[in-house]
Amino acid sequence: MIKVEVDMTKCQHYGQCVFEAPDIFRLNSDDKLEYTAEADDSERANIEAAIDVCPMQAIHIVE
Amino acid sequence: MNHPVVIVGASMGGLRTAESLRRFGYLGPITVIGEEAHKPYNRPPLSKEVLANEVTHEAVAFEERAATADVNWVLGTRAVSLDQEHNTVTDSSGMVHPYSALVIATGLRPKRLNLANGDLAGRHALRTLDDAINLRAELTPGADVVIVGGGFIGCEVAATAARLGCDVTVIHHSAHPMLRPLGTELARQMQLRHEAEGVRFLLNRSVVGVSGDSRIREVQIDDGSSIKCDVLIEAVGSDSNTEWLESTNIDLSDGVLVDSAMRAISTSGDFIPNVYAIGDVARFANPIFDDVPRRVEHWNIPTETAKRATSVIAAQLNEDEKLEKLLQDQFKPVPSFWSDQYDIHLLAFGSLSLSDTVTLVAGDVTGECVFEYHRGDQLVGVCGIGMRSVVQSYRAKFI
Numbered sequence A: 001m002i003k004v005e006v007d008m009t010k011c012q013h014y015g016q017c018v019f020e021a022p023d024i025f026r027l028n029s030d031d032k033l034e035y036t037a038e039a040d041d042s043e044r045a046n047i048e049a050a051i052d053v054c055p056m057q058a059i060h061i062v063e
Numbered sequence B: 001m002n003h004p005v006v007i008v009g010a011s012m013g014g015l016r017t018a019e020s021l022r023r024f025g026y027l028g029p030i031t032v033i034g035e036e037a038h039k040p041y042n043r044p045p046l047s048k049e050v051l052a053n054e055v056t057h058e059a060v061a062f063e064e065r066a067a068t069a070d071v072n073w074v075l076g077t078r079a080v081s082l083d084q085e086h087n088t089v090t091d092s093s094g095m096v097h098p099y100s101a102l103v104i105a106t107g108l109r110p111k112r113l114n115l116a117n118g119d120l121a122g123r124h125a126l127r128t129l130d131d132a133i134n135l136r137a138e139l140t141p142g143a144d145v146v147i148v149g150g151g152f153i154g155c156e157v158a159a160t161a162a163r164l165g166c167d168v169t170v171i172h173h174s175a176h177p178m179l180r181p182l183g184t185e186l187a188r189q190m191q192l193r194h195e196a197e198g199v200r201f202l203l204n205r206s207v208v209g210v211s212g213d214s215r216i217r218e219v220q221i222d223d224g225s226s227i228k229c230d231v232l233i234e235a236v237g238s239d240s241n242t243e244w245l246e247s248t249n250i251d252l253s254d255g256v257l258v259d260s261a262m263r264a265i266s267t268s269g270d271f272i273p274n275v276y277a278i279g280d281v282a283r284f285a286n287p288i289f290d291d292v293p294r295r296v297e298h299w300n301i302p303t304e305t306a307k308r309a310t311s312v313i314a315a316q317l318n319e320d321e322k323l324e325k326l327l328q329d330q331f332k333p334v335p336s337f338w339s340d341q342y343d344i345h346l347l348a349f350g351s352l353s354l355s356d357t358v359t360l361v362a363g364d365v366t367g368e369c370v371f372e373y374h375r376g377d378q379l380v381g382v383c384g385i386g387m388r389s390v391v392q393s394y395r396a397k398f399i
């Protein structure tokens, strides 16, 4: 399992992460980020891609 | 033993290249040569939230990944020349670096105003962490801050400085700030929102001179007037860092011309084996729009171009039979852009500045809104304030 953490004091809800890992990140009906904090190992590449595209560098994998 | 992949430029583009080489299965040595003394960091916060608070490397540093722990970082060192015939790069300490593949990721530097009296203290430009540290120290409440250039960086700094209590004037060469990318209606709206925060605009104006004793005290405008100035910030565009390549036959007419595999192209139109360019410095055609090569100064481009280049480099170095097929693939990254000014969050996809018509399609320009950008009948961009889901839904239209 991978633990995902988003620093919500940094996140500006740009939703760029949603394109890279749609099973983990989504924007809710208020356009705010929601995410799944525990992901399967098979999601690692997608989550790393989401980390790369997050303008605020707000996403972290906590090992 | 194989020569390393040598990456010149240790910013986002250089870092993403190293990471992505590993992801594509290249296990050999990697050297990154970077002029700045710092490990790669994220530039956008340097005009926004980090400039508003405390500017430190820690606040903007990219996280390091285990896969790139063995990268050889040669920092505080400039590449000074490229020898194409022998496949080597020479750095400013005199060291010669042979390469199996070279990735040029040297980005841009700010253009500076050509001013008589130009050595007065108080002049700034903003690209690097050190620039931001120096600028931050002078943004004290009540300071008269004059920003030349009302593009995105100029306007972001204006917003940050205004919120810090500075007295801010923006001098811009056209009728509204950010006019070229945003179009009249949205640009005018952004101007109004800045003015409501106390920022003054001198439009269709330029700076002709500065005066003071050892520091700048006044700026002269082209209409004959003068304004008080403690801090002058020059945000008038950028130049490509390609001087170190001048003795090569690479096409350097605007950055480094590359093909769809990010391979450098010579002035006679052939690709140069084992030399690639990525990020802000790379000029490439994007089939989403047309076949005209352009440089794209958007944050997602270093990552996208690094991925593209490294997929090819890794296949080449690993002698993977996929290479031929890879080279046939189209490369058409969707440019994405954002800007934060006060509590206004702009988000855009595509290439707004290619458009000839701009249309409001959702919301209200005084609140949240979405604009479409067309060139003829082709949609070339979308930009919104708020309304994220609507703006986001457009991205798929470009793919």
Ligand SMILES: Cc1cc2nc3c(=O)[nH]c(=O)nc-3n(C[C@H](O)[C@H](O)[C@H](O)COP(=O)(O)OP(=O)(O)OC[C@H]3O[C@@H](n4cnc5c(N)ncnc54)[C@H](O)[C@@H]3O)c2cc1C
Residues within 6 Å of the ligand: B008, B009, B010, B011, B012, B013, B014, B033, B034, B035, B036, B042, B043, B044, B045, B046, B047, B077, B078, B079, B080, B105, B106, B107, B108, B109, B126, B127, B128, B153, B241, B244, B278, B279, B280, B281, B297, B298, B299, B300, B302, B336, B337, B338, B339, B340
């Ligand atoms: C203040 C600021 C705010 C920004 N805000 C946004 C934003 O909100 N949204 C957005 O989409 N984009 C934004 N950008 C643009 C974004 O940061 C760039 O697109 C991105 O940094 C480009 O990365 P790069 O690696 O291609 O080039 P650069 O970041 O320019 O890195 C090039 C590196 O190469 C080094 N170098 C140059 N010459 C040599 C040499 N001869 N030898 C060795 N090293 C060399 C330089 O020192 C530099 O470290 C902003 C940029 C700035 C400066």
Ligand code: SF4
Residues within 6 Å of the ligand: A006, A010, A011, A012, A013, A014, A015, A016, A017, A018, A025, A033, A053, A054, A055, A056, A057, A058, A059
């Ligand atoms: S990309 Fe980053 S800033 Fe944007 S929604 Fe995702 S976590 Fe938040």
